[in-house]
Amino acid sequence: MIAPARRRGARLYQAAQADRVTSGWSTSPLPxxxxxxxxxxxxxxxxxxxxxxxxxxxxxxxxxxxxxxxxxxxxxxxxxxxxxxxxxxxxxxxxxxxxxxxxxxxxxxxxxxxxxxxxxxxxxxxxxxxxxxxxxxxxxxxxxxxxxxxxxxxxxxxxxxxxxxxxxxxxxxxxxxxxxxxxxxxxxxxxxxxxxxxxxxxxxxxxxxxxxxxxxxxxEEDLIGQKRGLPWMATALLRMRQLDQFERAALTNARESANKLGVIEWDEGFGPEPESDDDDGEAAEVELSSEEGIYHEMLQGQRLKRVESPYPNGEMAVFSKHNLRGVASGLGAAYNDLANDLEGVNLSSMRHGMQAERDRWKELQESLIESFVSEVFEKWLEYSLVAGKITLGNGAALSPRHLSKYLDAIFHARRWDWMDPSKDVKADADAVDNLFKSRGQVIRERGRNPRDVYREFAEDIQAMKDEGIPPEVIAALITAKSKGGSPSVPAVETDSDETVAGGGNDSA
Structure with missing residues (x-):
């Protein structure tokens, strides 16, 4: 027998069904x-x-x-x-x-x-x-x-x-x-x-x-028409608090169990008589203090019943790690970094997790540069030019008439070193040698201003020249690379007729 079309369609989206399992789940979208x-x-x-x-x-x-x-x-x-x-x-x-x-x-x-x-x-x-x-x-x-x-x-x-x-x-x-x-x-x-x-x-x-x-x-606009931001911790918040409360309860239970070895029980017919109760109507307590290396003799009719604590046990670590992975997913953070847990991690898995997380950080950096840092720079530049606060080396102030030209700028964000930097340096060198990247791009990816690097490079050459180091030694020091050879390096002029390789006028 063929099911009615209405019933067949209802099976397509089980999450949209209203039944005992989905009771209490919202069915009306909110703006x-x-x-x-x-x-x-x-x-x-x-x-x-x-x-x-x-x-x-x-x-x-x-x-x-x-x-x-x-x-x-x-x-x-x-x-x-x-x-x-x-x-x-x-x-x-x-x-x-x-x-x-x-x-x-x-x-x-x-x-x-x-x-x-x-x-x-x-x-x-x-x-x-x-x-x-x-x-x-x-x-x-x-x-x-x-x-x-x-x-x-x-x-x-x-x-x-x-x-x-x-x-x-x-x-x-x-x-x-x-x-x-x-x-x-x-x-x-x-x-x-x-x-x-x-x-x-x-x-x-x-x-x-x-x-x-x-x-x-x-x-970050998560919903169309959203006018205020929502905490980044929102989706992980409940799990974070529950995990924190669970760990506190386990710690309290362990502390109490460590302080209390057990309870004293009386056999039938033994123990305090009812008339020996205190004036307030509560039965008198019998305590047995313990010391290291001491055996206590129990009274007739007394026996010690030990109190066993289920937490913490071997399952607690597994349970906590499972929940913390959910927290890390909700926060968009790498679990190993958030939990400070490197157990069972190899180089490949660590690199994969870090790469995904760093892509997220780069996305945030670009958004902040576009919406915050660049706007601050534009407002600052406009005011500073009008106020005559940006001056050249000769003391002349930059003219506010060329504001649009002076707005041409970029901002470098923080970048990261990898766990195996030698391989990354070699990969960057190969990319430059094969014209897949420029030197300026490599330097910017490492979070530095290429012009600062070139300026330092020129200052190093000049400092070595000032100290009387022969040009051929300077060339050897600057162009020194690992065995296996390297492509030719542009030459720069020195005070003598000789040249020094490795200078160049690469621009960002």
């Missing part, structure tokens, strides 16, 4: 605004708590900061070109030097506390628990000595429950942000306890309204 409004506060509060109390939460936060920002953060490389199409070395050095000066704590932070590197670390530190960050551009006297600075804002102060539908010109407010009718943000609202500072009030609450062009609001 992004409602999901954020209903869950944001609880998720942020619990994520922040786990960062304080959960070792794995703290390890994930450190891993994000270490891999996305690293020791040096995002490094500027100006790429201004002159009218002849060649790099304008003077302008590039002036912009990079001025940006380095501004990046000091006294200039870039309105509080004068954090350098630009520390600002980057602070913002990334909040992403696991908040899923977003907000930074304000500040100009003028309040910004500090440079006249332009950054103010870090706590996303909690932008009320996620502040919604208003009917605003002039079709505008609306969602999650503390005012939008045009097409969805472009125009104002951000922040709590203030001082009513005198507020410039907007709604439902008895006072707010400070900040134009959207003064705010950098960054988060």
């Amino acid at each position: 992004a605004d409602q999901i954020v409004r209903r869950n944001w506060r609880a998720l942020v509060a619990r994520s922040r708590e786990q960062l304080v109390n959960n070792s794995y939460g703290k390890a994930f936060q450190r891993s994000v900061r270490r891999n996305v920002i690293g020791q040096k953060g995002f490094i500027l490389q100006a790429q201004v070109q002159g009218a002849d199409g060649k790099p304008d070395a003077d302008a590039n050095r002036a912009i990079e030097a001025a940006f380095k000066t501004w990046s000091k704590a006294k200039n870039c932070d309105v509080k004068g506390v954090r350098s630009f590197l520390q600002i980057q670390k602070t913002l990334v530190n909040g992403l696991p628990s908040d899923g977003e960050f907000m930074v304000r551009h500040v100009y003028g006297r309040d910004a500090g000595p440079w006249g332009y600075g950054l103010q870090i804002l706590d996303p909690v102060n932008c009320p996620v429950d502040f919604d208003e539908d009917r605003r002039p010109n079709g505008r609306f407010i969602r999650a503390g942000i005012e939008y045009t009718k097409m969805g472009r943000p125009v104002y951000y609202y922040f709590h203030t306890l001082d009513v005198s500072q507020s410039d907007y009030s709604h439902a008895g609450r006072a707010f400070i309204r900040v134009p959207a062009d003064q705010i950098i609001h960054w988060f």
